[in-house]
Amino acid sequence: MSGAIGFVGLGQMGMPMLANLAAKGRTIRAFDLSEPARVSAAALDNVQVAGTILELARETDVLILMLPDSTVVDRLLWNEGVADALRPGSLIVDMGSSHPMNTRANARRLAALGVGLVDAPVSGGVKRAVSATLSIMIGGETADVEKVRSILSDLGATLVHVGASGSGHAIKALNNFVSASGMAATCEALAAAERFGIDPSIANQVFNSSTGKNNTTENKVEAFMLNGRFDSGFAMSLMCKDLRTARSLMQAIDAKHAFADCCTRLWEAAESALPRGADHTALYRYVGRDAANDD
Numbered sequence: 027m028s029g030a031i032g033f034v035g036l037g038q039m040g041m042p043m044l045a046n047l048a049a050k051g052r053t054i055r056a057f058d059l060s061e062p063a064r065v066s067a068a069a070l071d072n073v074q075v076a077g078t079i080l081e082l083a084r085e086t087d088v089l090i091l092m093l094p095d096s097t098v099v100d101r102l103l104w105n106e107g108v109a110d111a112l113r114p115g116s117l118i119v120d121m122g123s124s125h126p127m128n129t130r131a132n133a134r135r136l137a138a139l140g141v142g143l144v145d146a147p148v149s150g151g152v153k154r155a156v157s158a159t160l161s162i163m164i165g166g167e168t169a170d171v172e173k174v175r176s177i178l179s180d181l182g183a184t185l186v187h188v189g190a191s192g193s194g195h196a197i198k199a200l201n202n203f204v205s206a207s208g209m210a211a212t213c214e215a216l217a218a219a220e221r222f223g224i225d226p227s228i229a230n231q232v233f234n235s236s237t238g239k240n241n242t243t244e245n246k247v248e249a250f251m252l253n254g255r256f257d258s259g260f261a262m263s264l265m266c267k268d269l270r271t272a273r274s275l276m277q278a279i280d281a282k283h284a285f286a287d288c289c290t291r292l293w294e295a296a297e298s299a300l301p302r303g304a305d306h307t308a309l310y311r312y313v314g315r316d317a318a319n320d321d
C-alpha cells in the first residue's frame with residue numbers, strides 16, 4: 027500500500043523499528059508521549075515528528091502502533107479521538123502485544139468507520155528489532171494484510187499470517203507464555219545446580235547440548251543473567267502483562283490453563299519483589315542468584 031505512514035510508540039522496540047523503515051527510504055510521521063523519544067526520532071532522516079497524535083492520525087493511510095498494551099491502544103482509539111480522526115480506507119497496524127479479545131472488538135468497531143485493523147505483534151526482542159529480523163505474527167483480513175506486507179517485510183525476517191483479526195495477538199501471548207515458562211524452569215534449574223555445587227555456566231553449557239536447551243539457555247543466560255547485567259530491553263512488567271493476557275485468553279475460551287496459572291503467579295511474585303522497571307531477565311535474581319545466596 028502506498029500512502030502516508032504514521033508510527034506511534036517510540037520505545038525500546040518502536041525506535042529501532044522506525045529507524046529501519048526510515049533507512050529503507052520510507053517517509054514517516056512519528057509520535058510518542060515522551061519528549062526525549064520525539065527528539066531522537068526527529069534526528070532520523072525521512073522522519074518528521076507530529077505535534078499531536080490526532081494531527082498524525084488525520085494525515086496517515088497506515089498507522090503503526092508499538093504501544094505497551096490494549097489499555098493504551100483502546101484509550102487512544104476511543105477516548106482520545108484517533109479512530110474518528112482516521113480517514114475511511116486507512117489501516118491501523120497494531121504491532122504491540124495487545125489483548126486478542128480487545129483487538130477483535132476494535133476490528134469490528136473500526137470496520138464500521140471504514141478503517142481496517144491488522145494485528146502484527148513481534149518476537150525477537152530489541153536485538154532483532156535493530157537487525158530487522160523480527161518474527162511477525164499477523165491477524166486480519168487477507169486484503170488488509172497484503173496492503174501492509176511490504177512494510178512488515180522491512181521489519182522482520184519471518185511473516186506468518188496466522189488467521190483472522192486477533193489471531194496474531196493470541197499467538198503472541200501464547201508464545202510468550204511458552205517463553206516465560208522456559209525462563210522460569212531455567213532459572214530454578216540453574217539455582218539448584220549452583221546449590222549442588224555446579225557452576226551455573228557449566229550447567230547452562232550442558233543444557234545447550236542436551237534436551238533442556240531453549241531460548242533462555244541459548245540467548246539470555248550468558249548475555250544477561252550470569253554476568254549480572256539484566257538489561258535485555260524487555261521489561262518484566264511487559265512479560266507479566268503477556269502472561270496475564272495468555273491466561274485470560276485461555277480462561278475466556280475455556281482452555282486448560284493450570285500451568286499458565288502457576289507460571290503467572292511466579293512471575294507476578296518476582297515483579298512485586300524486584301525494583302520497579304526491572305528487566306524480565308532479572309527473574310534469575312528472584313528465583314536464582316539472590317535466592318541462592320541468601321541463607
Ligand code: NAD
Nearest residue numbers: 035036037038039058059060094122123151152259260264
Ligand atoms: P516501551 O515501554 O519501551 O515503549 C512504549 C512507548 O510507548 C514509550 O516510548 C511510551 O512513551 C510510548 N507511549 C505510551 N503511551 C503512549 C501514548 N498514549 N501515546 C504515545 N506514546 C505512548 O515498550 P517496548 O519494550 O518498546 O514494547 C512495546 C510493545 O512491544 C509492548 O506491547 C511489548 O509487550 C511488545 N514487545 C516488546 C519486546 C521487547 O523486547 N521490549 C519484544 C516483543 C514485543
